[in-house]
Amino acid sequence: KAGVTQTPRYLIKTRGQQVTLSCSPISGHRSVSWYQQTPGQGLQFLFEYFSETQRNKGNFPGRFSGRQFSNSRSEMNVSTLELGDSALYLCASRGPVNTEAFFGQGTRLTVV
Amino acid sequence: AQKITQTQPGMFVQEKEAVTLDCTYDTSDPSYGLFWYKQPSSGEMIFLIYQGSYDQQNATEGRYSLNFQKARKSANLVISASQLGDSAMYFCAMREGGLPHAGNMLTFGGGTRLMVKP
Numbered sequence: 001k002a003g004v005t006q007t008p009r010y011l012i013k014t015r016g017q018q019v020t021l022s023c024s025p026i027s028g029h030r031s032v033s034w035y036q037q038t039p040g041q042g043l044q045f046l047f048e049y050f051s052e053t054q055r056n057k058g059n060f061p062g063r064f065s066g067r068q069f070s071n072s073r074s075e076m077n078v079s080t081l082e083l084g085d086s087a088l089y090l091c092a093s094r095g096p097v098n099t100e101a102f103f104g105q106g107t108r109l110t111v112v
Numbered sequence: 113a114q115k116i117t118q119t120q121p122g123m124f125v126q127e128k129e130a131v132t133l134d135c136t137y138d139t140s141d142p143s144y145g146l147f148w149y150k151q152p153s154s155g156e157m158i159f160l161i162y163q164g165s166y167d168q169q170n171a172t173e174g175r176y177s178l179n180f181q182k183a184r185k186s187a188n189l190v191i192s193a194s195q196l197g198d199s200a201m202y203f204c205a206m207r208e209g210g211l212p213h214a215g216n217m218l219t220f221g222g223g224t225r226l227m228v229k230p
Contacts, residue, residue, distance in 0.1 A: 033216040043203065043220035056217045088155055094216045099145060099164070101216050103157035 002026065004093050004104035012110045018079040021107045025072050025093030031055075032074040033101065034066060037088040046089075049074055078109075086111045115139065116204055116221035124227050125194045132179070133189040133224045135204030144208045146187040147218065148178065151201040160202075163187055191226075199228045 005024040013019050025032050033056075034046040045058040049068035068074045072093075078085055088108050092101035117136045125131040137146065144165045149157040163171045163178045171178040179188040191198060202225075205218040 031216040033218070035218075035220075042222050043205075045217050045219065048216050050215070056215050058217075090155075090157060092157070092216065092218075099162050100147060100159040101218060102159065103149075106155040108155070 004091055004102050006089075006091050006104035006107050008107060009105065010108050010110075012112060013081050015081055015083060015111055017081050018077065019081060019109060021076045021078075021089055021091075021109070023074045023076070023091030023093075023104060025074070025091075026095065026102055029093035029095045029098075029102075030072050031094040031101075032068055032072065033092045033094075034074070034076050035090045035092065036060075037090060037106075038084075038086070043090075046076065081111045083111050085109065115219045116206055118204055118221035118224050120224045121222070122225040122227065124229055125191075125198075127196060127228055127230050128193055130190060130192045131194055131226065133191070133202050133204075133226065135187045135189065135221060137185050137187060137204070137206050139185075139206065139208055141208040144206055146178070146180070147205040147207070148176070148187075148189045149203045149205060150198075151203060151223070153200070157203070161189065194228045196228050196230060199226060201225050 007022045031050045033048040037043045048056040052068045063079045066076045088106045090106045092103045094101045146163045148160040161173045161176045163180045175192045177190045201223045203223045204221040
């Protein structure tokens with residue numbers, strides 16, 4: 001069974017640009033969550049999607065948005081990138097019978 | 113207030129010895145779950161062990177066990193017989209709300225870097 005797949009693995013962007021990150025959950029998982037990990041702030045919850053609807057949202061500015069498609073794949077978009085958006089972005093999926101969330105390997109975004 | 117606190121930024125342990133990683137939590141929700149994840153340098157978060165707030169017994173998974181003290185709001189991870197491959201960051205996390213309706217929102221502690229010495 002394939003795990004959670006995040007693409008791309010690495011990304012370098014310039015301030016002011018926008019970026020889209022992709023997450024394919026484990027087959028059968030309808031819940032997808034996104035997290036930002038930085039050395040200063042640690043792991044912070046961005047948002048969660050379930051069956052194409054945003055179920056929970058963290059305390060991030062509106063520049064951070066996401067969506068989920070009918071096949072449960074999710075995308076996260078960050079507009080008007082700032083240097084502080086440089087981070088490891090992790091995606092996690094969870095199935096209906098699982099207690100734990102399964103994480104992808106992350107996308108490491110560097111904003112220059 | 114911090115919901116999850118890990119007070120040990122870094123720890124050393126000798127190979128084959130046991131080690132305890134501390135975690136305290138804060139919630140007013142009677143139904144919650146506590147998790148430990150391992151993050152090697154590759155970045156992926158690997159699930160280790162889970163403890164539900166209503167579980168009567170401490171969780172165990174192979175070499176991992178969770179010392180759950182509900183009244184103290186602590187959920188310490190015990191790794192027995194440490195191996196070199198155990199060197200990594202370890203995160204304690206909490207999900208509030210009862211299954212199966214709880215979402216997938218985890219609150220993480222700051223992590224503990226464990227280094228296993230040969």
